[in-house]
Amino acid sequence: MKAAITLCQVQEAAAGPFVFHDPLAVGFAKATHLGYDAVELFLPGPHAVSVDDIKSLQAEHHLDIAAVGTGAGMVKHGLSLTDPDAAKRDQAIEFITNMIDFGGQLGAPAILGSMQGKWGGDVSRDQALGWLADALTIFAPLAARHDVPFIYEPLNRYETNLINHLAEGARYLATHKLDNIVLLADLFHMNIEESDVAQAILDAGKHIGHVHYADSNRQAMGFGHTDPAPIISALKKVGYTGYLSAEVFPFPDADQCAAQEIKAIKEALS
Numbered sequence: 001m002k003a004a005i006t007l008c009q010v011q012e013a014a015a016g017p018f019v020f021h022d023p024l025a026v027g028f029a030k031a032t033h034l035g036y037d038a039v040e041l042f043l044p045g046p047h048a049v050s051v052d053d054i055k056s057l058q059a060e061h062h063l064d065i066a067a068v069g070t071g072a073g074m075v076k077h078g079l080s081l082t083d084p085d086a087a088k089r090d091q092a093i094e095f096i097t098n099m100i101d102f103g104g105q106l107g108a109p110a111i112l113g114s115m116q117g118k119w120g121g122d123v124s125r126d127q128a129l130g131w132l133a134d135a136l137t138i139f140a141p142l143a144a145r146h147d148v149p150f151i152y153e154p155l156n157r158y159e160t161n162l163i164n165h166l167a168e169g170a171r172y173l174a175t176h177k178l179d180n181i182v183l184l185a186d187l188f189h190m191n192i193e194e195s196d197v198a199q200a201i202l203d204a205g206k207h208i209g210h211v212h213y214a215d216s217n218r219q220a221m222g223f224g225h226t227d228p229a230p231i232i233s234a235l236k237k238v239g240y241t242g243y244l245s246a247e248v249f250p251f252p253d254a255d256q257c258a259a260q261e262i263k264a265i266k267e268a269l270s
Helices: 024-034 051-061 086-104 125-144 166-175 187-193 197-207 228-237 254-269
Strands: 002-008 038-042 064-069 110-112 150-152 181-186 208-212 243-246
Touching (some): 002 254, 024 038, 024 254, 038 243, 051 064, 064 243, 086 125, 125 181, 166 181, 166 197, 181 187, 187 208, 197 208, 197 228, 228 254
Parallel strands (some): 002 038, 002 243, 038 064, 110 150, 150 181, 181 208, 208 243
């Protein structure tokens, strides 16, 4: 397993669980200095930064791109895949499609989190889950063209009422025969929803394709009450070799948070 850290350039997410909000060149340099293997990018959109600029930063700082987030589509543009307005749903699909292409050119998968939306009002749960499946059917082959998967993230009940558990997500992918889509195991969400985080990882097994390595309070691992040992053991048992990515609040500040997170990851993997 490898270590990644989040770099955010979305002004509307300034208070969100992302570590570095510096200019990208600064964020890349800090990540390299601390010993991270990769960065996870949270950008305003697919055209906010050129692919060539990111590749130049990668070459300079010897970092991979672990993943690219799509959440700006929600927090900046108010888009979701389950919006009752068909035009808004189409815009959401276009935004994510473009993010898949952006990330794919960097060898990085795109993540669907907040843009999945939720059901309620005039939208039934079955209708929302159907729209979600329709969109995932579009995204999966687009990601495959770049030889990367598409990442779907079950969120906690306060952020979505669609899919909250890894097992539920795995069943959903199987039911809809959604190939080339993997699940994101976000330990913060899992600490809210799963009765046993390690067992949930064992049960999801091969479906896990990315991990957000956050403590129970969404701070750097070691600043809450999560015991990482059984979680790391479970990830090893299911053969997970991907990233442990720091999508956490920058507490007490970004630099101390990043230093604590890489320390915790190295200790867990030693």
